[in-house]
Amino acid sequence: MCELDDVPGAKPEIRAPRDWVAILAQYREPSTWRSSFELGVTTGLFLLLWILAWVALDISYWLTAAISLVNAAFLVRLFAIQHDCGHGSFFKNRTVSDWLGRAIGVLTLTPYDVWRRTHATHHSTSGNLEKRGFGDIHTLTVAEYKAMTPRSRLWYRFYRSPLVLFGLGPFYTFFLENRLPIGYMAHARYWVYAMATNLAIFGALALILVFGGWMPILLIFLPTTLLAATLGVWLFYVQHQFEWTHWDAEEDWQLHDAALHGSSHYVLPPVLQWSSANIGIHHVHHLNSRIPFYRLPEVLRDHKELADSNRMTIRQSFASIRLHLWDEKSRRLLSFSEARPLLA
Numbered sequence: 001m002c003e004l005d006d007v008p009g010a011k012p013e014i015r016a017p018r019d020w021v022a023i024l025a026q027y028r029e030p031s032t033w034r035s036s037f038e039l040g041v042t043t044g045l046f047l048l049l050w051i052l053a054w055v056a057l058d059i060s061y062w063l064t065a066a067i068s069l070v071n072a073a074f075l076v077r078l079f080a081i082q083h084d085c086g087h088g089s090f091f092k093n094r095t096v097s098d099w100l101g102r103a104i105g106v107l108t109l110t111p112y113d114v115w116r117r118t119h120a121t122h123h124s125t126s127g128n129l130e131k132r133g134f135g136d137i138h139t140l141t142v143a144e145y146k147a148m149t150p151r152s153r154l155w156y157r158f159y160r161s162p163l164v165l166f167g168l169g170p171f172y173t174f175f176l177e178n179r180l181p182i183g184y185m186a187h188a189r190y191w192v193y194a195m196a197t198n199l200a201i202f203g204a205l206a207l208i209l210v211f212g213g214w215m216p217i218l219l220i221f222l223p224t225t226l227l228a229a230t231l232g233v234w235l236f237y238v239q240h241q242f243e244w245t246h247w248d249a250e251e252d253w254q255l256h257d258a259a260l261h262g263s264s265h266y267v268l269p270p271v272l273q274w275s276s277a278n279i280g281i282h283h284v285h286h287l288n289s290r291i292p293f294y295r296l297p298e299v300l301r302d303h304k305e306l307a308d309s310n311r312m313t314i315r316q317s318f319a320s321i322r323l324h325l326w327d328e329k330s331r332r333l334l335s336f337s338e339a340r341p342l343l344a
Contacts, residue, residue, distance in 0.1 A: 015305065017256035017287070023303070024288040027295045028089070034294055035090050038277075039081060039100070046074040046107075053220045054212065064219045071220075072227035073275040079108045079232055080277030080293055086116040087289040102193065106200040109174045109225060113193040114181045123289055126240065127258030129326075130250040134183065137165070137237055139247075141326045142334065146343050157336070160324045165237065170229035231276075238317045239264055239282040242310075243332050259286035265310045266317065283310050 015023075049071040056064040084090040085101035098112070105112035122135030132139065140148075140156060148156070158164060179198055181190035208216050246262030248254070266280030273280060281296040284306055291299065300307040312320075323333035327342065334342075 017254070017260040020260065020287045020306075021256065024284070024291060024299065027299055028288065028290040030089055030092060030292040030295075032091060035292065038294060039090075042074055042077045042081060046071060046078060049074065050220060050224075054216055057212075057215055057219065061215070061219055064215075065223055068220045068223040069227055071224045072231060075107065075224055075228035076231050076235075077275050077277050078104050079110070079228070080279055082108060082110065082112065082115075083119070083279070084277075084293055086112065086119055089290045089292045102197070105197050106204065108228075109201060110178055111181065111190075111194040111197040114184060114190045115178075117190070118183060123286065124255070126286065127246045127248060127262040128250060128253045129247050130253075137241055139241070139324075139326055139333075141328055142339050142342050143328065145325055145339070157324075162321055166230055166234060170233045171226065173233065174225065174229040235266070235276060235279055238266055238312065238320055239279075241323060241333065242312055242317075242320050243323060244310075245333060247326050247328075247331075249328075256287065259283065260309070262286075263310065264312045265307075266312050268314065 049067055053064045053067040053071065056067055081090060082101045082104040085097040085104070088094055088097055090100070091097045101112040101116070105115070118135045125131035125134065126136065129141065138159065145153060145156065179194070181187065181194045184190040205217060205221070208221065240262060242264050244261075245264075246258050248258070260283055263283040263286040264280075265283050268276065268280050277293040278296040279285070279293065281300060284291065284296055284299050285293075320333075322335045324336055325334050325339045326332075327334050327339065
């Protein structure tokens with residue numbers, strides 16, 4: 001007996017978001033060999049480019065900077081591996097995953113345990129209007145913006161500007177905010193892990209300074225990390241900030257509806273999809289965060305409905321920069337100009 005999807009010319013079945021939980025469970029099992037391979041390739045190439053950039057300091061500072069910028073792609077991929085460790089989807093052994101995540105956190109400037117807690121909150125509250133503020137891009141409704149004072153509106157416009165979101169924002173988040181367990185200041189455990197990560201970061205920078213001076217920091221560490229941070233923030237932004245994204249009030253909010261309809265499928269060229277570890281297949285990730293990143297394309301191959309859902313091209317993603325306010329009536333994100341008639 002074949003399923004409807006296998007019948008030529010048949011109309012694919014449209015499944016309810018909750019139905020995908022059982023279907024996607026079969027993709028959850030990570031492969032120790034595959035995970036080790038992905039980690040080895042990514043870490044090896046990252047370290048190799050670091051070494052080449054350092055050697056290039058004696059040839060050309062411009063060459064060093066260029067290699068460093070390319071290396072940002074591998075740092076993004078390392079963050080994606082850290083991300084899978086946080087979800088327990090990279091290795092079967094949770095302890096191994098956690099310590100790997102903590103080690104990578106030194107390279108990504110991200111205290112793993114604090115981030116894992118914040119990110120778990122993001123997954124459990126994404127699309128809930130009453131639970132905004134943890135691990136998301138701050139988004140106001142039209143009604144909330146309308147009730148603001150002119151000064152508060154100005155601050156919100158400033159925050160939502162590309163200069164802040166993709167310029168100042170990445171630097172603030174990864175270089176400053178991540179140094180403290182923001183949101184969990186009363187918990188000793190998060191202080192310990194955050195400070196341990198800080199000590200490891202500053203220790204590594206001190207060694208670089210001793211053996212190489214300021215140039216490796218200025219021309220390798222900073223360009224690689226800043227560009228990776230910017231790319232990471234951009235990816236996170238387009239994953240949930242698109243016109244027909246999904247938000248609901250607490251009483252109407254459903255976890256699986258928000259996961260499927262409030263997360264995008266960012267269609268990238270193969271090279272970019274590889275370097276971002278398939279994180280653009282974000283709607284599937286939110287439906288089941290235990291699926292290893294290297295199995296996400298497998299899900300799309302097997303389920304055309306998910307492959308066609310919430311697709312966003314690079315060109316379309318640039319248009320999302322102008323969207324700032326959630327309109328609860330039309331259930332879409334609007335630009336400030338589109339929202340102007342509603343604010344009168």
